[in-house]
Amino acid sequence: MSTATTRTSPPIGTLLMRGLFDENPVFRLALSLCPAVAVTTTVKNGVMLGVAVFVVQVLSSVSASLLRPVIIPKIRVPLFVIIIAIWVSVMDMVLAAFYPDIYAEVGLYVKLIVAFAIIISRMELFAMKHPPMPAFWDGFGMGLGFLVAMILTGALRELLGSGSVFGIQIVDFNPLLLVILPAGGFFTIGLIMALFNWVDVKRGIAVKDDYKGCHG
Amino acid sequence: MSTPQAAINTAPPSAREMAQIAIGLTVVCLIASIILGGFYLWTEPAKEHNVAAREQLLIRQLLGLSDRAEVGEVRRYLLWRGTNLEVFYLGESRLVQLDAIGNVIATRDVPPETAAEGDVDAWVASVAEPGEEQELRYVGRFFTGIEGGEAAGFVIEGKSIGFKTWIRFFLAVDAEFNLLGIEIIEHEEDPGLGDQITKPYFKHQFTGRSFDDIATIEVTKDPLPNEWRAALEALGETELDDWLQQNADNLAVHPDIHAITGATISSVAVADGVKRALRNFRKRMDLVEDHL
């Protein structure tokens, strides 16, 4: 990643765009899929987890940036993990205390944010090398990218799977139950990823194909 | 996946570094614990309050109580002494101890400080004095709704094995053990099939039945007639009493529970669970009602 080598901070717009589209943590990097996909059967749950990740991402990035001077490089990874674990625990407790309804459904996944590769990788690749403000915006962009992905997926699945958005009935039809099943979740994400690829094709960018790399 | 490469390929640290690292990690862990402890102290009361409030709200709704009504909790414990069983009921202020056939062995007042915020389970255990290899088991609870100083009804917690795993439900009855309604609390039935047990058209079929109705209730696979379905779905919009008056005929004509299409197992599980929970509750109430 280009930002890893340069210490001059990119403009805020770039940071946001990167998180939202170019390096969207869900649809592009596929780095924070695990619990993320599971809770998007409704927008509400998606937003909940999205916000949790957003907050943890921003706080972790800023913490890492602030702590730069005192972090011993050799143990920075364990330190990052501890920092993330702290913020995740905090989020977990706050959500459990104040939003018990939704927490009952997404609780496990909130805890699992601690294993999100995207958060630690932003700390390592960006926050460690930049002052707090850019680190904040980088975390903001990535967190926002995740949140938007959650909303997008959640809205699509809730609409198709139960005909509603945010619990409000929008269309009345025989819902495609498939969409809210795990299989449908995979399909939905796959289709949105394909959509991102399609936009790339239209923009004239070659689709990154992990599959047929350098054989023979 | 993204664990930075550098972290994997570090050379072994020197002694001085080791010390530095050890101190660093200790400090960080300490700080972490302090931060988390702080947050815990801040959020825990709120969490407990909110969880309880959620439960109470549900109970009030089921019993049709006002905000002023009080909701009390009665916890039930079992203790096997060899092949002899003892049963404990812990109310808001009293603990009742019964033997296996329902004779009251002892009653005890709950100390005010325990009732206020102590660990009630621990207190019961200390009173019951289980012997070696004997465990006092908390097995369930029910709630009493008190409106204007009078018992307005009860909510029973029950569970039953559904298609995949346990279905947990609340069961609201009035003082005469007429069913006021059920609510599914937790289940893992299939979407689109078994999960219809949470839909009004299914769970409202139990509403308004007497104890005797429930005792003999059956599940039928006949399709749910449309007008009856519409009536069931309308229950949420009208007061319970009005609804019962309007639908007295319907209740009489439809003594059976119509199973969810394609999910007979889940339907039967709920019906059986309700039947059993109500029957057992009545038996227990007959034993302890006067002592709590």
Add this chain to the structure above:
Amino acid sequence: MSMPEPHLYLSTGPHIRRGRTTADIMWLVNLSLAPALLWAVLVFGWPVLGITLSAIAGCALAEHLACKVRGTDSTVYDGSVVCTGLLLAYTLPPGIPLWMPFVGGALGVFFAKTVFGGLGYNIFNVALVGRAIMMATFPVEMTTTWLTPGFGQIGGVDALSGATPLVSLTGGPEAVEAAIVGLPEGMSEGLAFLLGLRPGSVGEVSVLMIVAGAGFLLWQKIIKLTIPLSVLGGALLMSPWSPDPVLYMLSGGLWLGAFFMATDYVTSPSTLKGQIVFGVGIGLLTGMIRNWGGYPEGICYAILLMNTMTPALEEWFRPPRTAPKGTPS
């Protein structure tokens, strides 16, 4: 003599070909499926034809659009997509609303075939993916819209409330007794199952018709007995745990799956030993799902599950070389 200057084609050998094309094979398979369809129309009436056409239309539309988008010639006419539609329809209850097979077929073809690049590259049996999607999407309609068989009264058969007999097989003998309704009077259950005078999915009620079609395929050497026999054998191994082993073995779904779905070229192993393991695996899983699982007809999922094993089976069970290993000269 003046010599014509011919336009000559160049290629490596061989320059002749057996002549049976993929399309030929697919249309022969479709033909072999005809008896079961005719029987279903006789027993359940015209709606069956509608279901079949709807499923085929859904599959064909998805395939056609996919070809359009890719800018290639439409492959609808090679028969494979028709075969998919037929097989999908055969697994559906005869009273299902007509638009559902269309949706199921289209989604099945899209998710199981189109995105992989078309015929030959799919990993899962397309028809069964369609059915699994329908099971997940329309669970109620897929499990309750049965019709009572009414031989000869085309267009006038009764809806049957209640489950298909196989649901009840898991519920013990009394349940079986209670559920098998609509059988001709005085006919034994086994015979009714064999002939296909019982409630059930469109194309699977009659074991006899399925076997007739399968016999045609065997005669034409389009399928071999390896996979079907392995499937039936595997299922037989699990029959002791079934409350009614005879009906369990005589359910047409098992036979339809064994002869027409498990034998799908693309998604089954092509090596002998691989095919045996594949088939036995399907049989065992079918028995497992039927006897202890949540679905009455396990073979659909059993085949899909074994489809996931196909690449591994092909790698583990390679065809033996004729010649022993030697020192290269």
Add this chain to the structure above:
Amino acid sequence: MLRLFASHHGEPTFARGGIHPDEHKELSADHAIEPFVPRSVTVPVSQSLGAPSVPVVKKGDRVVRGQLIASDEAGGVPVHAPVSGIVKSVDRGIHPVLVLDMAITIEAREQEDEPTFQEQPGWETLPREELLERIRVAGVVGLGGATFPTYRKLMLPDDAEVDTLIINGSECEPYLTCDYRLMLEQAEAVVLGAWLIAKIIGVPRCLIGIEDNKADAGAAMTAAIERLALDRSDHPVAMEVVVTQTKYPQGSEKQLIQALTGRLVPQRGLPMQVGIVVQNVATAFACLEAVRNRKPVIERVVTVSGRGIHEPKNLRVPVGTMIQPIIEACGGFDDEVVKVLAGGPMMGRALADLNAPVTKGTSGLLFLTRAETNLDRYQPCIGCGECLDVCPLGLEPNKVSQYVEVGRALETEEFGPLECFECGCCSYSCPSNRPLVQFMQVAKAAYRHEAAKQRTHA
């Protein structure tokens, strides 16, 4: 009469795979071998596997039929003038296999001292070395199509333990009837040739494998064996005709060995390793002529067939005869012809144009119409497994093709492309019309290329 529908009453064949393509042999089977001499010949100097021979004549030279025109000093086999006449050119010309190669063009002129290649008395008792030498100088190569120099094949290493000679009269390729006609018309010569080869390699047993669709050829050969009674000669050889099932590729060395003896030649090994030498009937005949008549290989029998040629025939033509005059001799061909093949329809080569000569390895010239051949586009593999069933070696052409298609030819070794002898059963049977043999060739080439690269690096 040729039997079109072969019976399979326990007749031996190879154990695994194989196909039964339409034979089309009826087109030419009843046409006796006719001689045909063109006005000029163009003889490519490459007439065998290995290095080309070196021309020893130059433009304007007068040559006599049977005279050496290219020597084997740099490898290859000696090449002789197929007709008497004048060397018109020594130049690059078209070769049916190698596309472009050095060729010697001779314009036929009637000679007074035309050699007659009479039988040389005492040939039966010549020592082994002399027999071999005569075969070498006559330029005998495997006439079944492989064109491996015969003397080299017969010059067995000292440690070889060979006990059986197999004479290959299978002619399993559809359309071709040249070997069939030869066995029918020259049975005694073929048997004598076989005996000669058996004598050279010192084996007491000779099996002649003939498919059951050529039972009359088998009968003729059996009769010849009985007449000659070579089991009572100075080098007794037990000779026997074995009628096999008609199944392609019965005529492939390894499959024939398995059918006749049950022995399996190891992967990528030689028949010698299981004690067997295989020679084609035409080669046996050529060996006899080389030894008995001191006649070099200057002509061969070619089956001219296919639905596109007006009069299918079996012609004995001088090596180097161009295709054009042969077409004329067979009454011309249809507009419908889309492919002209040198060899059989399974393993023969398609010719780019008609300006090509017959070589020692040309067993047939086939003029195929659109209906007979296959010009369809190919489709993706549908995994039917047909190619696995028909491959006589147990290879996996389907896998090779799939890997090659996505540019991963170097991951295919386990599927056996290096063992493949390109019989074409897989391509023939593939319902998706996939050119599986070609994919095999690509894989082989990739490995050859890789090996060459490693040699240069080493």
Add this chain to the structure above:
Amino acid sequence: MADAKVLNNNQILVEGPLPTDPESVRLVRADDADILLEVTAVSPGSEPGTFLVTTTETLQTADHYLMTLAGSDLMWSIAPSAMAVLVAGVIGSALINNMVFTRYLGLCVFFGVSRKKETAIGMGVTFTIVGLLSGMLTWALNEFVMRPLSLDFLQIIAFIGIVACLVQGTDLVLKKVNKVLHGKFGIYLMLITTNCIILAVPLLNATNEANLVEGFALALGSGLGFALALFLFSCARERVDMAPVPVVFRGLPIAFIVAGLFALAFLGFSGLSFL
């Protein structure tokens, strides 16, 4: 306690001498031990030394019942055996509720290392072993330290700490003990820390207050389920690699759709119950 098991909907097969009177049999559900179930008959079992208890209650094999005889110290506990619970738990978490296909856990690693069969097998084996170890360690920590001390709020940090230490420790030990194995599986060890499954197992165990057998079953089942999913998926992906996938679906989209199809196939296991 003597042996007994639920035979069918309303009969229990008991090992012991035939009681004289159905009245003397006291049969209860463990959770409702104060409510006697109506026993209508006792009859000799098919094998000597056994008897059948018939009740009006609809019995369930997965439930827990207790039985005593009046005037006897004998007590029968009628519940699925530990072995049955283990098998059911392993099948449940490996097949029915496969972490990858029904809970979407471990996806990052799942997509990351499923490109080649070899790596998939390596990861699967390593993960199953380490996952089992960590599952047991965290279970013990939770059971004996955190729950008694009410330190639930430290769950996340403690569990991830244990996982990280275990991975580091395994790495060190493996490096010392067997260099070959380390070379083969070492790289996967590091990836395990970012696999949510390894964290989800202790969290789920803590939430469900699992006992030792249940905890073990979940840890083992999740590991095996992940390994199976990974292996099958890698096979499929190797095949997809050679397919002309439409350009917009190449890469991750097709991988997700394949995963979706797997999830669809795994639906076949839903509702599977041997208890």
